[in-house]
Amino acid sequence: MKYLVTGYKGQLGYDVVRELKNRNVSDSDIYPMDINDMDITNRDQVMAKVNEIKPDVIFHNAAWTNVDGAEDMQEACEKVNYLGAKNMADAAKMVGAKIVYISTDYVFDGTKDGMYEIDDKPNPLSVYGKTKYQGEEAVRDYEKHFIVRISWVFGINGKNFIRTMLKLSESRDELNVVADQVGSPTYTVDLAKLLVDMVSTEKYGTYHANNEGFCSWAEFAKYIFESSNINMKVNPIPTKDYPQKATRPLNSKLSKKSLDDAGFNRLPNWMDAVNRYKEELINEDSIEAKILIKHRKGE
Numbered sequence: 001m002k003y004l005v006t007g008y009k010g011q012l013g014y015d016v017v018r019e020l021k022n023r024n025v026s027d028s029d030i031y032p033m034d035i036n037d038m039d040i041t042n043r044d045q046v047m048a049k050v051n052e053i054k055p056d057v058i059f060h061n062a063a064w065t066n067v068d069g070a071e072d073m074q075e076a077c078e079k080v081n082y083l084g085a086k087n088m089a090d091a092a093k094m095v096g097a098k099i100v101y102i103s104t105d106y107v108f109d110g111t112k113d114g115m116y117e118i119d120d121k122p123n124p125l126s127v128y129g130k131t132k133y134q135g136e137e138a139v140r141d142y143e144k145h146f147i148v149r150i151s152w153v154f155g156i157n158g159k160n161f162i163r164t165m166l167k168l169s170e171s172r173d174e175l176n177v178v179a180d181q182v183g184s185p186t187y188t189v190d191l192a193k194l195l196v197d198m199v200s201t202e203k204y205g206t207y208h209a210n211n212e213g214f215c216s217w218a219e220f221a222k223y224i225f226e227s228s229n230i231n232m233k234v235n236p237i238p239t240k241d242y243p244q245k246a247t248r249p250l251n252s253k254l255s256k257k258s259l260d261d262a263g264f265n266r267l268p269n270w271m272d273a274v275n276r277y278k279e280e281l282i283n284e285d286s287i288e289a290k291i292l293i294k295h296r297k298g299e
């Protein structure tokens with residue numbers, strides 16, 4: 001089996017490649033791609049590369065992920081998230097490969113009471129959410145798809161909320177954090193395991209997959225500090241007091257019913273995931289590792 005992985009220099013792509021290696025897939029059967037190997041917006045290049053490799057599976061993780069930046073760069077964002085996804089889906093179809101497309105809770109407007117099911121009607125509030133949904137629709141046109149909506153991602157290979165909180169603890173002892181957006185974090189190590197499991201089946205369709213349990217950003221932040229022995233006052237604030245360019249859904253609770261129905265394992269609880277992530281972080285040569293070590297020693 002040959003696996004092509006887009007966005008391998010990002011958070012999720014990096015862990016998908018690691019997971020394949022953990023399962024003893026040989027290096028020669030893994031094709032990690034970044035923009036220099038294959039620009040997903042360049043249709044001719046995508047078709048030629050995929051035709052040359054003829055993968056059995058494409059993990060399409062690459063995307064425009066700057067949510068606020070997208071508001072002023074709609075065309076550029078659409079090119080990556082919609083056209084890029086369409087190119088990857090068309091290339092998958094050309095060679096008969098299965099495709100995994102990673103989508104987002106931001107396809108929803110967050111006004112529903114309760115959890116979002118996979119067939120609830122999307123109504124994205126942001127350019128990013130809109131273009132990711134366009135990408136979904138392009139991929140859905142090809143039968144052999146797994147569309148997996150995730151949220152609030154953290155992984156070792158990139159910037160994320162946990163790294164930001166840890167770094168802020170060096171200069172602040174009090175933080176205002178949004179408390180009325182509720183959802184679930186997603187640890188890329190846990191997600192990568194599920195994605196690799198998925199592609200060994202023909203259980204095509206749309207799924208929601210993030211770590212178990214719900215929290216607000218303020219609760220997420222509090223847990224990061226408390227579990228790291230960092231003294232920080234987290235003040236819960238409403239979204240309206242934290243203006244951002246892109247509008248985010250307030251309710252990002254995703255139902256995992258589709259995972260259960262297909263017999264896939266749910267991801268572990270998000271707090272457990274944060275703890276394991278910090279064990280990864282602490283082994284890095286980074287400022288975040290130094291902060292974690294300092295507080296672990298109680299300095």
Ligand SMILES: NC(=O)c1ccc[n+]([C@@H]2O[C@H](COP(=O)([O-])OP(=O)(O)OC[C@H]3O[C@@H](n4cnc5c(N)ncnc54)[C@H](OP(=O)(O)O)[C@@H]3O)[C@@H](O)[C@H]2O)c1
Pocket residue numbers: 006007008009010011012013034035038039040041060061062063064065080084102103104105132150151152153154157158
């Ligand atoms: N991060 C989140 O909180 C979040 C939440 C929900 C869903 N998602 C989705 O989850 C997936 C993975 O997210 P992530 O956090 O791992 O993303 P990430 O760390 O930002 O990585 C995305 C990767 O895509 C690459 N890329 C961008 N434009 C490209 C192009 N034209 N051709 C080829 N590669 C290109 C980027 O390369 P450069 O760095 O060189 O530009 C980067 O390595 C994405 O599909 C995202 O939409 C993310």
